[in-house]
Amino acid sequence: MTTITKAACIGGGVIGGAWAARFVLAGIDVAMYDPHPEAQRIVGEVLANAERAYAMLTMAPLPPRGTLRFAPSVEDAVQDVDWIQESVPERLDLKRGVLNEIDAHAKPDALIGSSTSGLLPSDLQRDMAHPDRLFVAHPYNPVYLLPLVELVGGNQTSKETIERAKAAYAEIGMEGVVINKEIEAFVGDRLLEALWREALWLVHDDICDTETLDNVIRYSFGMRWAQMGLFETYRIAGGEAGMRHFLGQFGPCLQWPWTKLTDVVDLDEALVEKIGAQSDAQSGMHGIRELERIRDENLVGIMQVLKGANGGKGWGAGKLLADFEARLWAGAGKADVDPTAPAPLRLVETKVNPSWADYNGHMTEFRYLQVFGDTSDALLRLIGVDDAYVKAGHSYYTVETHIRHLGEAKVGEALYATCQVLSTDDKRLHVFHAIHRADGDEVLATAEQMLLHVDAAAGRAAPADPAVLARLQAIADAHSALARPEAAGRHVGQKR
Numbered sequence: 001m002t003t004i005t006k007a008a009c010i011g012g013g014v015i016g017g018a019w020a021a022r023f024v025l026a027g028i029d030v031a032m033y034d035p036h037p038e039a040q041r042i043v044g045e046v047l048a049n050a051e052r053a054y055a056m057l058t059m060a061p062l063p064p065r066g067t068l069r070f071a072p073s074v075e076d077a078v079q080d081v082d083w084i085q086e087s088v089p090e091r092l093d094l095k096r097g098v099l100n101e102i103d104a105h106a107k108p109d110a111l112i113g114s115s116t117s118g119l120l121p122s123d124l125q126r127d128m129a130h131p132d133r134l135f136v137a138h139p140y141n142p143v144y145l146l147p148l149v150e151l152v153g154g155n156q157t158s159k160e161t162i163e164r165a166k167a168a169y170a171e172i173g174m175e176g177v178v179i180n181k182e183i184e185a186f187v188g189d190r191l192l193e194a195l196w197r198e199a200l201w202l203v204h205d206d207i208c209d210t211e212t213l214d215n216v217i218r219y220s221f222g223m224r225w226a227q228m229g230l231f232e233t234y235r236i237a238g239g240e241a242g243m244r245h246f247l248g249q250f251g252p253c254l255q256w257p258w259t260k261l262t263d264v265v266d267l268d269e270a271l272v273e274k275i276g277a278q279s280d281a282q283s284g285m286h287g288i289r290e291l292e293r294i295r296d297e298n299l300v301g302i303m304q305v306l307k308g309a310n311g312g313k314g315w316g317a318g319k320l321l322a323d324f325e326a327r328l329w330a331g332a333g334k335a336d337v338d339p340t341a342p343a344p345l346r347l348v349e350t351k352v353n354p355s356w357a358d359y360n361g362h363m364t365e366f367r368y369l370q371v372f373g374d375t376s377d378a379l380l381r382l383i384g385v386d387d388a389y390v391k392a393g394h395s396y397y398t399v400e401t402h403i404r405h406l407g408e409a410k411v412g413e414a415l416y417a418t419c420q421v422l423s424t425d426d427k428r429l430h431v432f433h434a435i436h437r438a439d440g441d442e443v444l445a446t447a448e449q450m451l452l453h454v455d456a457a458a459g460r461a462a463p464a465d466p467a468v469l470a471r472l473q474a475i476a477d478a479h480s481a482l483a484r485p486e487a488a489g490r491h492v493g494q495k496r
């Protein structure tokens with residue numbers, strides 16, 4: 001689904017590994033170069049966490065995964081690719097050397113983004129032969145989930161490069177925010193540094209420990225920031241008189257000697273040990289990968305809530321996710337099945353992700369309806385009820401569902417769903433779905449559904465398009481050879 005199909009990641013640590021995951025999950029083939037002896041294991045573990053997070057994040061059809069290849073050198077990794085993301089350690093001399101090597105071997109028009117969190121692009125591009133295509137692309141950890149990338153050009157970066165970069169990041173679901181002028185640490189890290197500096201002083205001076213400080217953030221303004229940022233939040237805090245009143249009331253406090261922001265705390269051995277010990281007490285019971293998974297589940301939950309915010313139109317990162325999913329659905333291919341085969345259509349492959357589990361430790365009931373809904377959607381796409389058809393004002397709406405729960409789907413289990421068309425006419429579509437365990441084909445649940453074709457603007461049932469009906473009839477004809485499921489027509493309380 002991206003116009004870019006091949007990328008290289010140079011450096012595969014915390015950030016480079018997560019870039020590789022984002023690219024691969026967007027369908028881009030990645031060549032990775034990292035001399036670390038355990039690079040393959042580390043990147044593999046990050047990719048596994050990213051896949052787990054994406055399975056929770058969206059039901060939209062992701063493109064087929066790109067491939068991941070470990071290259072023996074920078075030269076080998078960057079030849080033939082359209083996009084290179086540099087994520088080596090934060091040292092100007094090292095980055096310059098690596099970027100010059102990339103520059104020497106990459107195609108002249110390949111985009112080169114540096115993940116630097118603070119270095120100036122003008123300094124990075126100084127010795128490059130094609131400096132016009134170098135820009136800072138500063139991401140946020142975890143790169144595969146957080147959509148922001150700060151785009152910063154240096155004095156030799158072309159305007160076209162920034163425009164191409166913004167478009168390329170949009171294709172993989174990221175928001176490229178263009179920073180007007182280059183400045184050390186750009187925008188995000190300047191803000192984070194201010195907070196961090198203050199936090200270090202508060203712990204140093206025994207005002208609070210690390211856990212108390214984190215609680216202050218996560219039980220209050222951390223949640224506000226995830227959805228409205230700083231200025232929009234403070235506008236509301238000004239009450240009906242808004243921002244001007246807020247500035248008038250609280251602006252003068254900035255003159256008070258509250259902050260030590262201009263002083264840098266001395267990170268001597270004692271302070272490092274104090275913070276290290278408090279952090280161990282706070283979080284040492286969890287491994288890093290475990291903490292990453294907890295963080296990812298929380299971020300996914302926040303993004304999903306934001307997707308449904310603002311009356312369902314989406315808000316902030318949730319709006320971005322909604323737009324990304326809309327593009328995925330618009331480009332969704334039809335299920336790869338033979339519609340004329342005399343067998344139920346295998347339309348959905350999925351896995352029970354951890355956020356689908358209830359207190360009984362198995363897939364909770366509304367997720368069954370979600371999978372059945374996805375199965376109906378896959379059938380609709382197969383008969384031509386796609387994004388364009390819906391946008392043109394027609395669709396099928398589900399008017400009745402009867403679900404039976406027959407077995408337990410456990411977290412992580414692979415499932416598939418099938419559909420048998422029971423009957424159809426110009427408006428009605430009567431189907432029988434089943435969710436199967438992928439391993440062994442056992443039926444775990446069934447759903448009988450009635451769908452009605454509608455004229456959405458008029459808000460009433462209307463005959464479907466003849467081409468849609470013809471495709472549907474071909475499936476119904478093939479399925480007429482099948483035995484009617486024994487459970488079709490059952491109702492709750494009926495004797496077995």
Ligand SMILES: NC(=O)C1=CN([C@@H]2O[C@H](COP(=O)(O)OP(=O)(O)OC[C@H]3O[C@@H](n4cnc5c(N)ncnc54)[C@H](O)[C@@H]3O)[C@@H](O)[C@H]2O)C=CC1
Pocket residue numbers: 010011012013014015016033034035036039087088089090098115116117118138139140141
């Ligand atoms: N960790 C974070 O939270 C964030 C880091 N960044 C930036 O991302 C960049 C990378 O940082 P991290 O991933 O955190 O560091 P890291 O230390 O986790 O990873 C750096 C990787 O680069 C590899 N490496 C070293 N020399 C290399 C070379 N010559 N060629 C290829 N690979 C080489 C190392 O083996 C290591 O795997 C830095 O510029 C940093 O400022 C940006 C956003 C957030």
Ligand SMILES: C[N+](C)(C)CC(=O)CC(=O)[O-]
Pocket residue numbers: 117139140141189192
């Ligand atoms: C610590 N850091 C400066 C490398 C952090 C970042 O650059 C962004 C982030 O993910 O917090």
